[in-house]
Amino acid sequence: MGQRGVNMKEEKKATRQSYGEALVELGKQNSNVVVLDADLAGATKTEMFAKEFPNRFFDIGIAEQDMMSTAAGLATCGKIPYASTFAMFAAGRAYDQIRNSICYPELPVKICATHAGITVGEDGATHQMIEDISLMRTLPNMTVMSVSDDVQTKWAVKEISKLQKPVYLRLSRLATNIIYEENQTFEIGKAVQLGEGTDGTIFCTGVTVAEGLKAQEILQQKGINVRVIDIHTIKPIDKEIIVKSAKETKKLISIEDHNIIGGLGSAISEVLTEIYPKQLIRLGIPDTFGKSGKATELMKYFGISADNIVEQFVNL
Numbered sequence: 001m002g003q004r005g006v007n008m009k010e011e012k013k014a015t016r017q018s019y020g021e022a023l024v025e026l027g028k029q030n031s032n033v034v035v036l037d038a039d040l041a042g043a044t045k046t047e048m049f050a051k052e053f054p055n056r057f058f059d060i061g062i063a064e065q066d067m068m069s070t071a072a073g074l075a076t077c078g079k080i081p082y083a084s085t086f087a088m089f090a091a092g093r094a095y096d097q098i099r100n101s102i103c104y105p106e107l108p109v110k111i112c113a114t115h116a117g118i119t120v121g122e123d124g125a126t127h128q129m130i131e132d133i134s135l136m137r138t139l140p141n142m143t144v145m146s147v148s149d150d151v152q153t154k155w156a157v158k159e160i161s162k163l164q165k166p167v168y169l170r171l172s173r174l175a176t177n178i179i180y181e182e183n184q185t186f187e188i189g190k191a192v193q194l195g196e197g198t199d200g201t202i203f204c205t206g207v208t209v210a211e212g213l214k215a216q217e218i219l220q221q222k223g224i225n226v227r228v229i230d231i232h233t234i235k236p237i238d239k240e241i242i243v244k245s246a247k248e249t250k251k252l253i254s255i256e257d258h259n260i261i262g263g264l265g266s267a268i269s270e271v272l273t274e275i276y277p278k279q280l281i282r283l284g285i286p287d288t289f290g291k292s293g294k295a296t297e298l299m300k301y302f303g304i305s306a307d308n309i310v311e312q313f314v315n316l
């Protein structure tokens with residue numbers, strides 16, 4: 001478990017941009033890394049890798065199912081494939097191939113899905129993938145990660161290359177605050193505790209970590225001290241930090257840019273039910289499809305903004 005104080009920067013960057021940059025650096029270090037995309041290299045930022053290593057980049061076209069099967073084939077030949085497209089197409093359209101061609105034989109394919117959640121914004125409900133964490137974490141052999149900022153994304157892209165198993169890495173379109181210093185250490189399966197508050201815990205993942213930290217600051221001004229837990233690895237989840245926070249803090253809230261069914265809140269609830277029963281307030285998309293609109297406005301509409309977290313703590 002990592003633990004640190006809070007010093008969130010004003011600078012913002014989309015994790016998909018960090019992903020593209022990290023792929024180039026990883027490609028320089030490991031010649032077995034190959035990248036596949038489905039006609040979205042400009043949006044997923046894999047175009048950076050394509051420009052640097054054209055012979056190790058494969059644009060499969062608008063054929064996401066083929067892309068996953070091709071990635072599986074490359075993995076059997078000793079390559080480390082990073083397969084990228086929007087989360088809607090990766091986890092949704094290609095679910096069968098991920099299940100049977102990647103997870104069942106436990107092949108080290110890295111599925112890096114950008115544009116996840118309602119924060120895709122104006123693209124609307126058809127492109128707002130809010131079920132992917134639920135789908136991916138139920139698959140045997142799959143590691144599921146959702147990163148929060150530039151530093152964490154670059155660490156994750158490099159670290160997952162070492163895993164001899166499938167990984168689903170969730171990335172966002174929305175630019176978010178840079179949270180961590182360059183020397184921050186992370187570990188797959190171990191969450192990061194931000195702050196020492198005992199009045200409550202805010203469990204977050206991905207784009208909602210920045211919202212949790214904003215809420216933490218507002219609450220502190222009201223005399224309410226909370227800790228923020230960045231759960232960047234949803235599977236395997238950090239049971240130890242969940243139980244520790246349940247024992248040490250009065251109120252528990254989870255917040256995610258995902259359906260509340262099957263996502264981060266559900267995963268935390270499973271841990272609490274089995275080990276240390278305690279009420280958890282789950283903030284997320286309430287069993288409905290998304291809507292078209294600006295990302296920040298949608299976060300407020302669906303109750304996953306800092307203001308909503310503050311309201312929940314004040315009124316709990």
